[in-house]
Amino acid sequence: MASLNVGNLGEYLREQRRNAQLSLRQLADAAGVSNPYLSQIERGLRKPSAEVLQQVAKALRISAETLYVRAGILDAERDMDEVETRAVILADPSLNERQKQVLLQIYESFRKENGFGAGEPAGYEQDGVVGRETGDGSRTAGGGDAAGSERDAGPRRTAG
Structure with missing residues (x-):
């Protein structure tokens, strides 16, 4: 199988996986992809979809946008x-x-104030944090994990 132009991605993923002290199998399980497929990505033999990269980024707790660029x-x-x-x-x-x-x-x-960027912050949704837009167009973030987001989304009781 010929190597695709994603070697830089594969090397980066391998480095991030090792920094996280995860085996290939552990990362594959956490990301919901097969062990052989993840191995082929790391070796530059496969070009993963944005969805797979998002799952891998979430499992490694890194920015999916960085993987998209690579x-x-x-x-x-x-x-x-x-x-x-x-x-x-x-x-x-x-x-x-x-x-x-x-x-x-x-x-x-600060970037918006200085005339740069108008997109969502990297990791805004893919890291399990639910962002909310307020009436004035600003954003707030929910809890730090998926469970916290679900907890924050529930109805609130008021005294009185």
């Missing part, structure tokens, strides 16, 4: 500094998920 799904020249900044924030082990999302929102607001 896979050639997003233009690498398109705000690479922004993508890298977001990836560093999302990969920082000293921050919890809620802090990461708040920091990304602040970063996005």
